[in-house]
Amino acid sequence: MPSKPAAPITIDAVYAAPGYLFRRMQQIAVSIFMEECKAFDLTPVQYAALIAIHTHPGIDATRLSAVIAFDRSTLGSVIERLQAKDYIERKPAPEDKRIKLLYLTKSGAAILREIIPAVERAQARILEPLKPTERKTLMGLLVQLVDLNNEASRVPLRAEDALEHLGKAG
Amino acid sequence: MPSKPAAPITIDAVYAAPGYLFRRMQQIAVSIFMEECKAFDLTPVQYAALIAIHTHPGIDATRLSAVIAFDRSTLGSVIERLQAKDYIERKPAPEDKRIKLLYLTKSGAAILREIIPAVERAQARILEPLKPTERKTLMGLLVQLVDLNNEASRVPLRAEDALEHLGKAG
DNA sequence: CCTAGATCGTCAGTATACTGTCAATCAACA
């Protein structure tokens, strides 16, 4: 069997590249999320941060970045915006002057309850074009791939480790 | 059968959401791309733009955005940076004063040839944690999903339409 | 106690992304 000839340099190779396809899907997912949630003035990132703070009240920014695998620098401005919207508040930690603890406000807890159905509609719409069996297959492979590539990203997910400071079981 | 109880609001729901997983995979993919290609000072977006211009010499910015499904506004600065690096040049179109035609320079064509192996390594590394069969399954579903969701993104892919102006078969 | 190293939040700089708008230009039609 002769070796494959070198592929010509064309845009078609890009269309079939995983990196390109993941970029497109991310953009599509954000677009659908924003459409379903346009009544709430919350971005996907802000939503994830709110959920994480709700799950782990009193978490600090660095640990929050590990829990949702977002960049620590980026998270700073995300937190500022959530605070400006009065969805969270920051309290200094008495035992460590470097740290500011994050809590949901009543507004934050309320909007979280209200936005959930819209978020679920968005997540469903993203996979809607596939058959139910295909959706399960895709999600299974995706969860696997993200997990196995965890260390390849700048901010690996540290769902367990990050919570030890809270004195709660991981 | 009793209806499912409402899921509690926790971060675990986010970990299993397609939107979150696609975001993570996009970040992982970019990270791997930049690592493999760090010798070349090219981002994934800049690479895709170069390939597209190489495939369709004399394309204009608006059509380029349709060919790679990138935002037209964003593409402006991408083009500026590629021009600053002397990888592309822009020539005014004689028959339409609004349009600037895009062409690769010799530098641009050269770096494209050189970077290809690194890009292919990156794309391979993204899927490496999966078994070969799983890779094929995932990519098949991903291509399908991106295609079927094409209209959901702000900038749908218009690979064929965009090229009519060039007088070449799509 | 005191210093070396680690960590925290923050900032500057760069690069995607998207929304909306604008002037210049072009195309189509009355």
Next chain:
DNA sequence: TGTTGATTGACAGTATACTGACGATCTAGG
């Protein structure tokens, strides 16, 4: 032909992302 409407590139404004650095602070070791 003259005006309307669409298109093009550009811009302002906002929001992620990542790199690298910084002062303030904490921790460990001597």
